[in-house]
Amino acid sequence: MYEGVNASDGIGIGVARVAVEPDLSFTPHVPADAGDEKQRYADARAKFTEQTNAQIERMTKTVGEEAAAIMGAHIEFAEDEGIREMVEGSIDSGMCAEQAVSEAYDTYYNMFSNMEDELFRERAADVADVKNGLLADLLDKEVVDLSTLPENSIVVARELTPSMTADIDKDNVAGIITETGGRTSHSAIIARALEIPAVLSVADVTKNIKNGDLLVVDGTNGNIITSPNDHDLAHYRAKARQFAQDKEALEAYRGKQTVTGDGDSVLLVANIGNPDDANVAAEHDCEGVGLFRSEFLFMDAKELPTEDEQFAAYQKVALRMKGQPVIIRTLDVGGDKEIPYLNLQKEENPFMGYRAVRYCLGNPEQYKVQLTALLRASAFGDVKIMVPLVTNIDEIRQVRSLVETCKVELDARGVAYNKSIQIGTMIETPAASLIADDLAAECDFFSIGTNDLIGYTMCADRGNSRVGYLYEVYQPAVLRSLRRIIEEGNKANIMVGMCGEAAADPLLIPVLISFGLGEFSVSAPSILRTRRVISEWTKAEADALTEKVMGLKTSTEVKAMLQSAAR
Numbered sequence: 001m002y003e004g005v006n007a008s009d010g011i012g013i014g015v016a017r018v019a020v021e022p023d024l025s026f027t028p029h030v031p032a033d034a035g036d037e038k039q040r041y042a043d044a045r046a047k048f049t050e051q052t053n054a055q056i057e058r059m060t061k062t063v064g065e066e067a068a069a070i071m072g073a074h075i076e077f078a079e080d081e082g083i084r085e086m087v088e089g090s091i092d093s094g095m096c097a098e099q100a101v102s103e104a105y106d107t108y109y110n111m112f113s114n115m116e117d118e119l120f121r122e123r124a125a126d127v128a129d130v131k132n133g134l135l136a137d138l139l140d141k142e143v144v145d146l147s148t149l150p151e152n153s154i155v156v157a158r159e160l161t162p163s164m165t166a167d168i169d170k171d172n173v174a175g176i177i178t179e180t181g182g183r184t185s186h187s188a189i190i191a192r193a194l195e196i197p198a199v200l201s202v203a204d205v206t207k208n209i210k211n212g213d214l215l216v217v218d219g220t221n222g223n224i225i226t227s228p229n230d231h232d233l234a235h236y237r238a239k240a241r242q243f244a245q246d247k248e249a250l251e252a253y254r255g256k257q258t259v260t261g262d263g264d265s266v267l268l269v270a271n272i273g274n275p276d277d278a279n280v281a282a283e284h285d286c287e288g289v290g291l292f293r294s295e296f297l298f299m300d301a302k303e304l305p306t307e308d309e310q311f312a313a314y315q316k317v318a319l320r321m322k323g324q325p326v327i328i329r330t331l332d333v334g335g336d337k338e339i340p341y342l343n344l345q346k347e348e349n350p351f352m353g354y355r356a357v358r359y360c361l362g363n364p365e366q367y368k369v370q371l372t373a374l375l376r377a378s379a380f381g382d383v384k385i386m387v388p389l390v391t392n393i394d395e396i397r398q399v400r401s402l403v404e405t406c407k408v409e410l411d412a413r414g415v416a417y418n419k420s421i422q423i424g425t426m427i428e429t430p431a432a433s434l435i436a437d438d439l440a441a442e443c444d445f446f447s448i449g450t451n452d453l454i455g456y457t458m459c460a461d462r463g464n465s466r467v468g469y470l471y472e473v474y475q476p477a478v479l480r481s482l483r484r485i486i487e488e489g490n491k492a493n494i495m496v497g498m499c500g501e502a503a504a505d506p507l508l509i510p511v512l513i514s515f516g517l518g519e520f521s522v523s524a525p526s527i528l529r530t531r532r533v534i535s536e537w538t539k540a541e542a543d544a545l546t547e548k549v550m551g552l553k554t555s556t557e558v559k560a561m562l563q564s565a566a567r
């Protein structure tokens with residue numbers, strides 16, 4: 001049995017599929033027969049093309065034709081006549097197919113990556129992908145394709161990136177295990193959004209678990225059971241049934257208003273990462289979107305999305321939410337979110353570095369493209385702009401000034417937008433918490449990003465399990481910060497929401513009700529459960545518990561008291 005971070009609830013029983021990069025090393029040799037060697041190369045090309053065509057077909061259904069078309073370039077490079085002649089020439093002169101393919105594609109890779117034109121430079125990545133694909137076929141190595149997994153697969157990976165999950169077939173994935181990441185890492189957020197049980201931060205799991213191993217993933221408790229016996233299987237099957245029944249019982253909260261036990265309304269909205277997630281959120285009965293992580297649009301692209309591309313994505317969400325609020329966070333790049341084509345310098349301490357609003361304000365022309373797209377989308381719904389990683393008033397003022405410039409430009413273009421679009425800030429740094437009173441005077445709303453706020457307050461990385469005992473929302477320092485932010489926002493009469501994962505923590509919800517949180521933004525699958533927990537607490541009960549909790553001195557005491565009070 002392995003223990004890890006319980007990142008996404010539920011029980012998954014299935015067979016391991018270890019998604020590691022295959023070892024594509026080979027020993028160059030002189031083939032006995034050049035004709036046979038050319039045939040191996042031809043077979044590898046045919047197999048690669050067939051696999052890529054199948055992938056294009058699947059992606060067309062899941063992510064649309066445009067995104068799927070990108071894969072077409074892979075077929076072009078696999079079948080390119082110039083490259084083919086080069087490979088076959090090398091085979092004729094005595095090279096094995098692996099070496100001939102490797103050298104030919106390396107030549108093209110170097111040629112593309114040294115070109116002036118950015119578009120051509122980007123082709124270099126396609127060339128490298130095709131080389132690896134052909135080598136994998138020649139060496140008979142399996143590349144795990146997450147879109148074609150057999151039923152009841154448990155994906156075992158070092159980490160789960162947004163691009164890996166772009167075409168994941170969630171119906172066939174029974175569980176996820178990764179070597180890195182905590183409850184608020186992006187692997188965890190993705191797993192919860194897909195409602196796949198997940199256990200993260202299990203060291204060396206890609207080495208210790210083998211393809212085909214039978215596994216149980218207990219995402220609720222953070223356990224992985226290897227080689228389960230009949231007794232284990234019966235036990236976990238019963239737990240899985242119970243989990244499904246509990247989920248079914250939550251259906252009673254569908255279509256209901258979100259109110260506390262004594263009838264006070266709060267807003268219950270969803271966190272999303274792409275426009276299609278808005279459909280999922282609506283299916284889970286959200287009351288709007290409290291956080292659209294726009295950086296996922298940028299991370300899934302090969303170059304900066306244009307104004308029209310961004311507008312189309314934001315407009316889609318605005319239309320889907322039919323007038324309900326849609327808070328879109330501007331590009332939150334940096335830290336753990338890398339966007340290779342932005343070519344950001346490597347930094348000693350990326351979480352403290354040139355990221356999020358700092359990067360955006362440092363690249364105002366690029367930022368204006370996003371702000372303009374957001375303004376245009378505001379003509380189609382209640383779109384609000386949210387700024388990440390704010391630490392001082394100047395940043396909010398500069399964003400406001402850029403938004404005003406974009407408005408003038410849109411007026412000149414005769415394009416419609418909401419003239420009084422709201423601009424708010426994430427509160428996710430201790431600095432923002434300490435100046436929450438001043439920020440409240442300059443912002444239309446707050447949304448507390450507890451994922452980062454906990455990390456920055458406690459100086460503890462959310463993905464580092466060795467400091468996991470510090471990375472706790474129940475730490476008194478964090479709770480005092482939350483109380484202060486909510487109080488200052490409420491004093492200024494602006495909406496105060498929370499889009500960090502803590503908003504869906506059933507133990508913390510009474511404390512948040514007592515502090516006066518007005519909006520809970522949670523992952524789509526957490527919506528009904530959060531509505532139920534909110535309905536279980538009256539303000540007076542929440543206040544009584546919170547008064548006791550705020551008198552405690554340690555996170556352990558706080559958690560124990562909240563657990564003993566849980567309904």
Ligand SMILES: C=C(OP(=O)(O)O)C(=O)O
Nearest residue numbers: 428449450451452499500
């Ligand atoms: C919601 C947050 O942002 P991220 O996308 O970094 O988790 C947060 O920090 O709470």
